[in-house]
Amino acid sequence: MNRTLGGFAAAAALSMSACGVDDSALIVRNDDTQTERFEGGQEEAELRTSATYDTVFEAAGTEFNVPPALLKSMSYALTRYEMVASEGEFDGVPGAYGVMALSPELIAEAAPLAGVTEDAAKTDVTANIRTAAAWLSKQADVQQVNREQLLSWSPVIGEYTKLEDVAGRQAFVRGEVYSSLKLGVGRFSDELEVAGKTQALEAEVGEYSEVLQGLARAPDYGAGVWRPSPNFNSRGGQRPKFVVIHTCEGAYSGCWGWLTNSRAGASxxxxxxxxxxxxxxxxxxxxxxxxxxxxxxxxxxGNQMCNLNGASSNTHSVGIEHAGFASQTTFPAGQIDASAKLVCNITKDWGIPRDRFHVVGHGQLQPWNRTDPGRNWPWSSFITKINSACGGTGGGGGGTTPPPAPGALVIDSNNSNNNQARGYVQVSANWKSSSNVAGYYGSGYWYANTAEVSDGAAFFFKLDAAGSKTIDAWWTAATDRSTATSFVAFNARGERVGAGTVNQTRNGGKWNVVGTFNFTAGWNKIVVSRWQNPGKVVIADAVRVR
Structure with missing residues (x-):
């Protein structure tokens, strides 16, 4: 099969890698109050806030009048600050280089503006960042950007991707770049907060969360979202017999944004x-x-499944792309864990053995021009995690999972604990996972700072028929919690049908009645709202429908 991607669109759209390492919370413990303090997973936060190239981002930003915070958050979203040299995942993609994932076309255009050679723009970190800054500055002039307003840079960042798909551009800009900046990229983000510029970012990330909540669920995997591609055909009655692991050689949004385009000829x-x-x-x-x-x-x-020789690998496999590069030195733990759970689900559904002969790399099948997922993909631990996901149990210290009442549906904050054909939770990057305060349901909970933004944690549940349902909520109580947390009920048509307000400084570690509401058949939801005056924390732990 010919997998093609033309021109600059290919290079930029698929030369990005989203970020993140571990979605467990970074907790600062306070023995007196046991409240939540900041922000994201420890390993992820340490990487994201690393000051390794801060002086370069600052110098390039000053030289070309581009916010250093924007340069750094783009680099983190693109490559996690790695000097990549990408081979490209799709035929016709020229690759990407350096911490800014520069395409050869962008290098040819902007290296002269930065006064560096094309080779230096590929291999020298300072030249690479200066080349990106020069290109962004030129585009800011073309698009007449207000350089002092971070959100004004959205169309310039979108142009950097060269994605044709508007949704893909917005996903990268808001869901990856602005999300990274909001979570914090060290002192640059601190300076923005002091200047009072983070509220608008938080609202932008929250609005993107609302977009995600509107997507349909994946038909075969309840933890996923459905973004259908036109690029497929029939297996001819064959069942999948193995799973193929790929790297996108780019960002998540660029990857699905291109693979859902009919011109891609790939999926x-x-x-x-x-x-x-x-x-x-x-x-x-x-x-x-x-x-x-x-x-x-x-x-x-390994001379396995030799009866398939000569048949298309696609006919007999399920393919999983992963944001990132085959050349990167490590893979985020959160990504590996999520992928292992997905592979477990696939292998259970199709009766596929869970071993290295049935979970294989793209480069293993196509070694003449592909190496992904690369030599640093953690194969041994990955296979172990797959098997653990298929046979392990959830839960952790400090939590409890009481049996549900007859006829009741519990939606936990951890989707691994949910029957996602009936219920699941969805949050934006502004919400942090934690198990700091004891008394949580299952294995932990989500928390977020109060703010006047539409950025709630949504607990979705599916009803086969319309009816009146009582909603209970579970949370962990502490002194920093809100005394007026709103749980807002919406029916499957998206209409608000009521709300209940609770005091989360009290009654933690048990079910509390929120209210009784009339719902419709289909996917209804309960949203834990953040919309209050700043200064408190709201908790999204578990919701029970009965």
Whole structure:
């Protein structure tokens, strides 16, 4: 199969890698109050706030009048600050270079503006960042950007991707770049907060969360969202027999944004973002996605399944793309964990053995021009995690999982604990995971600072018929909690049908009645609202529908 991607669109759209390492919370413990303090997973936060190239970002930003905070957050979203040299995942993609994932076309255009050679722009970190800054500055002039307003840079960042898909551009700008900046990229973000410029970012990230909540669920994997690709055909009655692991050689949004374009001539069944918080399904597992340009040859796979020799690898496999690069030195733990759970689900549904002969790399099947997922993909621990996901149990210290009442549906804050055909939770990057305060349901909870933004934690649940349902909520109580947290009820038509207000400084570690509301058949939701005066914390732990 010919997998093509033309021109600059290919290079920029697929030369980005979203960020993240571990979605467990960074907690500062206070023995007296046990409140939440900041922000995101520890490993992720340490990487994101690393000051390694801060002087370079600052100097380039000053030279070309581009906010250093924007340069740094783009670099983190693109490459996690790694000096990548990408081979490209799709035929016709010229690759990406350096911490700013510069395409050769962008280098040719902007290296002269930065006064550096094209080779230096690829291989020297300072030249690479200065080249990106020069290009962004030129585009800011063309688009007449208000350089002092961070959100005014949105169309320039979108142009950097060269994605044709508007939704893909917005996902990268708001869901990856602005989200990273809001979570914090060290002192640059601190300076923005002091200047009072973070509220608008928080609102922008929250609005993107509302967009995500409107997407349909993935048909084969309840934890995913459905972004259908036209690029597939029938398996001809064959069942999947193995799973193929890919890297996008770029960002999550650029990956699904291109693979849902009919011009791509390529697809995958799934794309996993780099911190494991979102998975897109593009093609149904029962259909044939176009992700490997090679016929199967058992000599490349330990002489296993030799009866498939000469058949298209796509006919017999499920393909999973992962945001990132084959050349990167490590892969985020959150991404590996999420992918392992997905592979577990696939192998259980289709009766596929969970071993290295049935979970294989793209480069293993197509070694003449592909190496992904690369030599640093953690194969041993990945297979272990897959098997653990299929046979392990959830839960953790400090939490409890009481049996549900007869006829009741519990939606936990951890989607791994949910039957996602009936219920699931969805939050933006502004919400942080934690298990700091004891008394949580299951394995932990989400928390967020109060703010006047539309950025709630949404607990979705599916009803087969309309009816009146009582909603209970579970939270952990502490002194920093809001005394007036709103749980807002919406029916499947998106209409608000009521709300209940609770005091989360009290009655933690048990079910509390929120209210009784009339819902419609389909996917209804309860939203834990953040909309209050700043200074408190709201908790989204678990919701019970009965």
């Amino acid at each position: 995958a069944h799934y794309v996993v973002n780099s911190n494991g918080t979102e998975i897109s399904q593009l093609v149904r597992e029962s259909d044939r996605a176009w992700h490997v340009a090679a016929d199967y040859e058992c000599s490349r796979n």
